[in-house]
Amino acid sequence: MGVIAFVAKRFGLYLAVLFIGLTITFMLPRLMPINPVDGYIGQIQSRANGTLTPEAIEEMRANLEVLYGLKGDIFTQYLSYLKRVVIDFDFGPSFTYYPAEVSTMITTALPWTLGLLLTATIIAWLLGNMVGLVAGYFHKKRAASILEFVGILLYPIPYYIMAVTVLLLLAYIFPIFPLSPTFPVGEITWPKVGMIIYNSLLPAITLVLAGFGWNILSMKALAVATTEEPYVVYARLKGASNWTRMTRYVFRNALLPQVTALALSLGMIFNGALLTEIIFSYPGIGLIMRTAATGGDYNVLYGAITLSILAVATAGLVIDLIYPLLDPRIRHK
Amino acid sequence: MSIDSKNADPVALVITPAGTEPSFASGLVWLVNPRLALGLIILAVMGLGSFLLPIFAPADPSIQATYMRNLPMSGAHWLGTNALGQDIFWFLVFAVRNSLQLGILVAVGVTIVATIVGLSAGYIGGTFERLVMLIVDTFITIPLLPILIILGALIRGNTSFFTVGVIIIIFGWAWDARTVRSMALSLREREFINMARFSGANTVDVLVREIFPYVSAYILVGFINTVLFAINTEATLAVIGLSKVEVPTLGSIIFWALSYNALFTGQYPWIVAPIVATVTLFLGLFLTSTGFNQAFAAKRGVS
Secondary structure (H helix, E strand, C coil), rough: CCHHHHHHHHHHHHHHHHHHHHHHHHHHHHHHHHHHHHHHHHHHHHHHHCCCCHHHHHHHHHHHHHHHCCCCHHHHHHHHHHHHHHHHCCEECCCCCCCEEEEHHHHHHHHHHHHHHHHHHHHHHHHHHHHHHHHHHHCCCCHHHHHHHHHHHHCCCHHHHHHHHHHHHHHHCCCCCCCCCHHHHHHEEEHHHHHHHHHHHHHHHHHHHHHHHHHHHHHHHHHHHHHHHHHHHHHHHHHCHHHHHHHHHHHHHHHHHHHHHHHHHHHHHHHHHHHHHHHHCCHHHHHHHHHHHHHHCHHHHHHHHHHHHHHHHHHHHHHHHHHHHHHHHCCCC | CCCCCCCCCCCHHHHHCCCCCCCCHHHHHHCCCHHHHHHHHHHHHHHEEEHHEEEEEECCCCCCCCCCCCCCCCCCCCCCCCCCCCEEHHHHHHHHHHHHHHHHHHHHHHHHHHHHHHHHHHHHHHHHHHHHHHHHHHHCCCCCCHHHHHHHHCCCCCCCHHHHHHHHHHHHHHHHHHHHHHHHHHHHHHHHHHHHHHCCCCCCHHHHHHHHHHHHHHHHHHHHHHHHHHHHHHHHHCCCCCCCCCCCCHHHHHHHHHHCCCCCCCHHHHHHHHHHHHHHHHHHHHHHHHHHHHHHHHHHHCC
């Protein structure tokens, strides 16, 4: 299979994922027994102390249905939904913050989530792989099993427990970080950047710790297996140093499955990031979703979930397309 | 030398050398390694404790204002009471039980769906397999939490604890289906399967006698991992208040503690106890699953 066929196949999967993901997002609320328009009308009715006439309610219902894309039969709705989402990236207005556009709200929050998520994932991946490599390469030594033990201890701890524990330890018992973070709004200046980094450290530590354990364990297993390979033995007989063997022979080869695994676990990492944002009140997509879910702000929810699917699928695509650059066996075919 | 398999504890089994007579216990010795033993002990203590203790519970811990609020730790209330007037110890016991129940329910469902989908995709092959795998890969790639948040927002309050489990099954089967399918693919090519075929075994025989023993180890490990995943997912939803938070679970206890600011008011037991319980339970599940994996790998001689 040549590079072009590989790219084409991967891109096909990407489009399929997007299509099925968007379809699920479209179908979900329509399969539910609850109609958001009824909910909105109920809320407006109670704000107006029930003084609305039936005609006014009918007119409002028609307006809301047009506004939220609920007009016509389900097929028409579906087509106009796809057109709005894919071509215009338009999710209509927010209900709670009317008339703010959902797309603007999401694009404001996106850099926050991306910044935190990228930094934390890269650090956790690099650190975890290095520790795992050492633990796997020297797996016959006692000290290495301590490193593995760290991985075993950290891996099964879920994100929310990690977040609450970090909060308890580093903000309450040892008050190094603020208990409730403040994030400045408006124009970005240097002092503000420092403040943002300082306030983002707790969620970042949580994400790094939570992603760390898995990388240690899987890299360790891979490194142990690779160390037994004939070419590593050959390198040793050839007189290559321990360091050269560990980095050039074992690491290069054990790295490849780790890249694929990273692409596959992106969804999980993203879930964790959303949750961490919610617990630390970090102003990203996760917090927006949480607020929207409590307030019944469905347009914001659909916007955020569509963007999530898009972001995770695209990141997976990018990682998989980088893969041939790392693996000379694929590159040279 | 024979060992009484009912009274022998797992640790003793490790150090007792296997006898020459093939007794039941020595037949199981290969299974036990320190990791598995520790995991099973944790699971046994937490499982038995949470399923038996509720019989002795003085009152249903999910009912609010049963006791005075914010009592400190004492003989009557081992972990004190919370800001809602509930006994924290009993709430926690019920939480572990409910979470385990949900985890097992979801794991049963996921294992059934994943086995059917994975095996059929692996054996039928062709266009059907490609289509199924496309759907599986999509379900793996789509981030689960946002979908669950939407569902949670839509059905909030109008759902039963059982429905939460069903929803987790619907969105959680894909990983396992992928594993089962790759196993089916590799098994399809094995010599011993062909051997059985040529010896006149029918499909059911092949499935039950040749494939199941080989696959059961993976299914067991996958099952435990799914229990972990399900408990984690429900707890995650509960922590942000989108599950059935009135039902005590490992997540809902933290939801209440956070929303009543247990950290600010210094009610450590309320927040620390569920953290310790969750970490212990998850460690137990994880050690059991990797322990089984190690044991099975050692038996096949590929450790």
